[in-house]
Amino acid sequence: MDMTNSNRVALAAVVLAAVSLLALPASNIAPFYISFLYLIFFWISMATSWTILSGFAGYWSFGHAAFFGSGVYTSATLAAKLGVPFLLTIPFAAGVAALLGTGIGWLVFRMQRLRGELFALMTISITFVVAAVISNTPIDGGSGVYLISVPVPEIFGSQSGTIYLLGLFFAAVTLGITYGIYRSRMGMGLFAIHDDEDVAETKGVPTFRYKLGAIALSSGIAGAVGGVYSIYVSYVTVGETFEVTVIMYPVVMSIFGGSRHWLGPALGATIVTIALYGFPSGPQAALGRGGIALGLILVVLLLPNGVMPSLIGCWRRLAPKQLVPVQVLPQPLVPEPRVAAGAVAMVADTPVLECRDVGKSFGGVQALRGVTLDVRQGEILGLVGPNGSGKSTLINVITGHFKLSQGSVLFDGAPIDGLPAHSVARLGIARSYQIPRPFDRLTVLDNVAMAASFGDGRNENEARRMAAHWLGYTGLAKKAFDYPVTLNLHERKFLELARALAARPRLLMLDEVLSGLNNTEVDAALELIRDIRTRGTTIIFVEHLMRAVVALSDRVAVLNGGTLIALGSPEETMRDPEVVSVYLGGAHAS
Amino acid sequence: MGGSAMPHLSLLEQALLTGVLTGGLYGLLALGLSLSWGLLRLVNLGHFAMALLGAYLTWWLGTSYNVAPWWAGLLVVFVFFFYGVGLHWVFMRFRVTEMASMLITFAFAVIVESTIQTIWTADFRRYETAWGSQSWVVGSLYVPKLNTIAFVVAGALAAATWAWLRYTYAGRALRACAEDPPIATAFGINHRGLSFLLSGLCAAFAGVAGVFIALIATLAPSEIWSWIGVVFAVVIIGGLGNPLGALAGGVLIGVCEAMTMAIVNPSWAPLVSFSVLIALLLFRPRWI
Numbered sequence: 001m002d003m004t005n006s007n008r009v010a011l012a013a014v015v016l017a018a019v020s021l022l023a024l025p026a027s028n029i030a031p032f033y034i035s036f037l038y039l040i041f042f043w044i045s046m047a048t049s050w051t052i053l054s055g056f057a058g059y060w061s062f063g064h065a066a067f068f069g070s071g072v073y074t075s076a077t078l079a080a081k082l083g084v085p086f087l088l089t090i091p092f093a094a095g096v097a098a099l100l101g102t103g104i105g106w107l108v109f110r111m112q113r114l115r116g117e118l119f120a121l122m123t124i125s126i127t128f129v130v131a132a133v134i135s136n137t138p139i140d141g142g143s144g145v146y147l148i149s150v151p152v153p154e155i156f157g158s159q160s161g162t163i164y165l166l167g168l169f170f171a172a173v174t175l176g177i178t179y180g181i182y183r184s185r186m187g188m189g190l191f192a193i194h195d196d197e198d199v200a201e202t203k204g205v206p207t208f209r210y211k212l213g214a215i216a217l218s219s220g221i222a223g224a225v226g227g228v229y230s231i232y233v234s235y236v237t238v239g240e241t242f243e244v245t246v247i248m249y250p251v252v253m254s255i256f257g258g259s260r261h262w263l264g265p266a267l268g269a270t271i272v273t274i275a276l277y278g279f280p281s282g283p284q285a286a287l288g289r290g291g292i293a294l295g296l297i298l299v300v301l302l303l304p305n306g307v308m309p310s311l312i313g314c315w316r317r318l319a320p321k322q323l324v325p326v327q328v329l330p331q332p333l334v335p336e337p338r339v340a341a342g343a344v345a346m347v348a349d350t351p352v353l354e355c356r357d358v359g360k361s362f363g364g365v366q367a368l369r370g371v372t373l374d375v376r377q378g379e380i381l382g383l384v385g386p387n388g389s390g391k392s393t394l395i396n397v398i399t400g401h402f403k404l405s406q407g408s409v410l411f412d413g414a415p416i417d418g419l420p421a422h423s424v425a426r427l428g429i430a431r432s433y434q435i436p437r438p439f440d441r442l443t444v445l446d447n448v449a450m451a452a453s454f455g456d457g458r459n460e461n462e463a464r465r466m467a468a469h470w471l472g473y474t475g476l477a478k479k480a481f482d483y484p485v486t487l488n489l490h491e492r493k494f495l496e497l498a499r500a501l502a503a504r505p506r507l508l509m510l511d512e513v514l515s516g517l518n519n520t521e522v523d524a525a526l527e528l529i530r531d532i533r534t535r536g537t538t539i540i541f542v543e544h545l546m547r548a549v550v551a552l553s554d555r556v557a558v559l560n561g562g563t564l565i566a567l568g569s570p571e572e573t574m575r576d577p578e579v580v581s582v583y584l585g586g587a588h589a590s
Numbered sequence: 591m592g593g594s595a596m597p598h599l600s601l602l603e604q605a606l607l608t609g610v611l612t613g614g615l616y617g618l619l620a621l622g623l624s625l626s627w628g629l630l631r632l633v634n635l636g637h638f639a640m641a642l643l644g645a646y647l648t649w650w651l652g653t654s655y656n657v658a659p660w661w662a663g664l665l666v667v668f669v670f671f672f673y674g675v676g677l678h679w680v681f682m683r684f685r686v687t688e689m690a691s692m693l694i695t696f697a698f699a700v701i702v703e704s705t706i707q708t709i710w711t712a713d714f715r716r717y718e719t720a721w722g723s724q725s726w727v728v729g730s731l732y733v734p735k736l737n738t739i740a741f742v743v744a745g746a747l748a749a750a751t752w753a754w755l756r757y758t759y760a761g762r763a764l765r766a767c768a769e770d771p772p773i774a775t776a777f778g779i780n781h782r783g784l785s786f787l788l789s790g791l792c793a794a795f796a797g798v799a800g801v802f803i804a805l806i807a808t809l810a811p812s813e814i815w816s817w818i819g820v821v822f823a824v825v826i827i828g829g830l831g832n833p834l835g836a837l838a839g840g841v842l843i844g845v846c847e848a849m850t851m852a853i854v855n856p857s858w859a860p861l862v863s864f865s866v867l868i869a870l871l872l873f874r875p876r877w878i
Contacts (some may be wrong), residue, residue, distance in 0.1 A: 121826075
C-alpha cells in the first residue's frame with residue numbers, strides 16, 4: 001500500500017519524537033525533567049488504560065486506584081521482601097491487577113440489569129477493600145514498605161534513567177494497544193456496547209468476552225505501571241497509594257482529553273500533569289483535592305466529549321487540503337448472489353427454523369405457552385396477533401436475547417436455544433427492531449459496517465464496502481457519514497433494514513418495519529422485502545398492517561395469548577373462525 | 591485473635607443487639623440513596639458526604655453555639671431539603687445520565703470531604719452530651735438509648751415513606767414515572783415537580799442520618815468512604831426504591847458486621863459488606 005502525504009509526515013514526526021525521547025537520559029539534562037517526564041508517561045498510561053474499558057465501552061470504573069495499588073504492592077512485596085529482581089516483578093504486578101479486574105468484570109458483566117452501576121460500585125468498594133486487606137496483613141502492616149535498597153539495573157548510568165525508560169516503554173505500549181483496539185473490530189464492538197449493549201450482542205458482538213478483554217488489559221496496564229511507580233517513590237504506603245485522587249485523576253484526564261479517541265487521554269494526561277505542577281501538598285492537600293473534584297464535575301457537565309473532537313475539527317479546517325483525508329463512500333462490494341439472478345423465489349419443504357413447544361415466562365406471566373412452528377426455507381412467514389400476544393417475545397427467544405423456559409429452537413436441525421445471542425447472529429439469524437435502535441455515536445456507514453463485520457465475518461475494509469452496498473440498496477448512500485439522530489423515522493427504519501441485511505442473514509426477522517410509514521413508503525418497503533426474499537433469505541415478518549401481510553406472506557401464523565391459534569395460507573388463516581373472533585373480532589369489538 | 595475460644599454467649603447477644611441497632615442507622619443512610627436510585631435513576635454518591643456534613647454541622651452548632659441537637663437537626667434537615675432540590679435542578683439542566691450522576695456526585699463527595707477537612711481538620715471529633723452514653727439494662731444486655739431512638743426513627747421514616755409511595759397519588763405517580771417516564775407524562779403526571787420533591791426528601795433524610803451520626807459516632811472526614819461499600823450493599827439487598835427493604839438490608843449487614851467484629855477481628859468488618867455484595871452477584875436473586 002502506498003502512503004499518503006499525511007501518513008508520511010505523521011510517521012516522520014513519531015520516529016523523531018521516539019528517538020529523541022529514548023536518547024534523553026543519555027544527555028546531561030537536569031534530573032528534575034527526567035523525573036517530571038516520567039510522571040507524564042505514568043499518567044498517560046493510567047488515563048489511556050482507563051479509557052480502554054471506561055471510555056470505549058462506557059463502563060465507568062472507579063477502581064483504577066485498586067488495580068494500580070495492587071501492582072504497587074505486588075512489586076514492593078516481591079522486590080523488597082522476597083528479593084525477586086525488580087524487573088521480574090513487573091509482569092507479576094500486571095498479572096495480579098489483571099486478575100483482580102477480570103474477577104470483578106466476570107462477576108458484574110453477567111448481570112442483565114444495572115451492569116454499569118454495579119460495576120462502578122464494585123470498583124469503588126474494591127478500592128477500599130484492597131486497601132483494608134493490605135494494611136491489615138503483613139503485606140504492609142500499616143508501616144509502609146521501603147524499596148530504597150532494591151537494586152535496579154542502570155541503563156544510561158543512572159537508576160532514574162531506567163525508571164524513565166520504563167515509564168516511556170509502558171506509555172508507548174499502552175498507546176499502541178489502545179490504537180490497535182481503536183482501529184480494530186474490537187474497538188467497534190466496544191463502541192457499540194457503549195451505545196446499546198443488547199443490540200450489539202444481537203448483531204454478533206461477543207459483548208461479554210470483549211468487556212472481559214478490555215478490563216483485563218485496562219487493569220493489567222494499571223498494575224504494571226504501579227509496579228514501576230513503587231520503585232519511583234521508593235517508599236509505599238496504603239494512604240498514598242489508594243488516595244482518592246488516584247481514583248479521580250485518570251477519569252479527569254481521559255474525559256478532559258476525549259475518552260472516545262485513542263489519543264485523547266494522553267493529551268488530557270499531559271495537559272493536566274503540567275497544569276498541576278507544583279500542586280499543593282501538606283496542609284493544602286485537602287483543598288487541592290477539592291479542586292480536582294470540582295474540575296471533574298465541570299469537565300463531565302460542560303465538556304463531556306473532551307477537547308480531542310474540537311482539535312480534530314480545527315485541524316480539518318486549518319490544515320492544508322491535501323493533508324486532510326476526504327470522506328469518500330467506499331467502493332460498494334456487491335455480495336455474491338445466493339440464487340441465480342432473476343430467479344423466482346423457491347420455497348422448499350425443508351424447515352430452516354423449528355420451534356418446538358417453546359415457552360417463556362417472566363415471573364408469573366406466561367408470554368409464550370408451548371408454540372410449535374416450522375419456518376420453511378425461502379418462505380415469507382407473516383406473524384400476526386394482537387398486542388401482547390407474544391410476537392416480540394418469540395423473536396427475542398429465537399435471537400437468544402431471552403432464555404427459553406421450556407421447549408427448544410432448532411436452526412438447520414441443530415438446537416440454538418441456550419446459545420448466546422452473538423453466536424445465534426453469526427449462524428445467520430438477524431432481526432430489525434420495531435423502534436429503530438441505531439448506535440447513536442457511530443455514523444450511518446459504521447452502523448451498517450459493524451453489522452457486516454460481526455454478523456458476516458468481514459474484515460474492516462470489506463465490511464465498509466459491504467455497508468456501502470447495503471446503504472445504496474436501501475437508498476441511504478447520501479447519509480453515509482451522518483449520525484443516526486439526523487435521520488427521519490422512514491430513514492431510521494431503512495437503516496435498521498440495512499443493518500440487518502449487512503449480516504447477510506439466512507433468516508431475517510422484521511419487527512413491524514412498516515409501522516409509521518405512509519402508503520408510498522409501505523409499497524417501496526414491500527418491494528424491497530420481496531427482493532430480499534428472491535435473493536434467498538427466509539423472512540419472518542411481524543406486522544399489524546393486514547394488507548401487507550396478505551400481499552407478502554406465503555403463510556401466516558397467528559398468536560394469541562402466547563399460543564399459536566392458526567397457521568396456513570393467508571386466505572385460509574383469515575377465514576379461520578377463531579382468528580376472526582380473537583384477532584379481527586376482538587379488534588372490532590374493542 | 592485467631593484460634594481463641596468462642597466468645598461468651600452474652601457477648602454474642604450484645605453483638606447481635608448492637609448489630610441490629612447499627613443496622614437501623616445503615617438503613618437510614620440507605621433510605622435516601624435507594625429512593626433516588628430507584629425512582630429518579632440517579633445514583634448519589636454525595637449522599638454519604640451530605641450525611642457527614644450534617645453530622646459536623648450538628649456537632650459544630652452544639653459545641654460552638656450551644657444549639658440543642660434537635661434544633662440543629664431541624665435546621666440541617668430544612669437546609670438540606672433545598673440543597674436536594676438544587677442538586678436535582680443541576681441534573682435536569684445538564685440532562686445527566688445515570689452513569690454520569692455517579693461521577694459527578696463522587697466528585698461532589700470529595701469536595702465536601704475536603705471542605706470539612708479544611709474547616710474542621712482531619713482530627714477525630716466526638717459530640718459529648720449528658721445523655722449520649724446512657725443505656726437501659728435489660729437482663730444481661732445494655733441497650734444504648736440513642737441507638738435505639740435512631741433505630742425507631744429509621745423504622746418510622748422507612749414505614750412512612752413506604753406508605754407514602756404506596757397509598758398517595760404523589761407516591762404512585764413517582765413509581766409510575768420510574769417505570770415509564772413518557773407514558774406517565776402522557777397521563778398528566780407532573781414528573782418534574784415530583785422529582786424535585788423526592789430529591790429534596792432524599793437529601794433531608796441524609797440530614798436526619800447526619801444528626802444521629804453526630805450523636806452516636808466519632809467524626810472524621812474520611813468516614814464518607816467507609817460507608818460507601820456498606821450502604822450500597824444495603825441498598826442492593828433491599829431492592830432499589832424499596833424503603834422497608836433498605837431497613838431490612840441495613841439490619842442484615844449490621845448484624846453480619848457486629849458478629850464479625852465479635853468473633854473475628856474488628857478490622858475485617860469492611861470486608862463483610864463486600865463479601866455480601868459478591869455473594870449477591872454470584873447468586874443473582876430475582877429482585878436485583
